[in-house]
Amino acid sequence: MPTWEPVPCIIIDLFIISLLKPQISQITQINKKQILELRTGLGYKIESAKVNHRNTETLRKTLATK
Numbered sequence: 001m002p003t004w005e006p007v008p009c010i011i012i013d014l015f016i017i018s019l020l021k022p023q024i025s026q027i028t029q030i031n032k033k034q035i036l037e038l039r040t041g042l043g044y045k046i047e048s049a050k051v052n053h054r055n056t057e058t059l060r061k062t063l064a065t066k
Contacts (some may be wrong), residue, residue, distance in 0.1 A: 017024075
């Protein structure tokens with residue numbers, strides 16, 4: 001009489017992953033979009049900070065010469 005072998009966990013995991021795959025890819029796409037938006041926003045803030053810094057430096061030099 002053959003002994004019953006339990007199903008290896010990896011097979012169960014792969015089955016669950018295959019069921020969740022559409023949701024996982026959707027979540028990944030949302031995260032990529034959010035990361036891109038954050039990066040764009042942060043880039044804008046850094047650029048405007050650089051401009052503000054340059055303007056401050058120019059103003060400081062102008063005031064120093066007067």
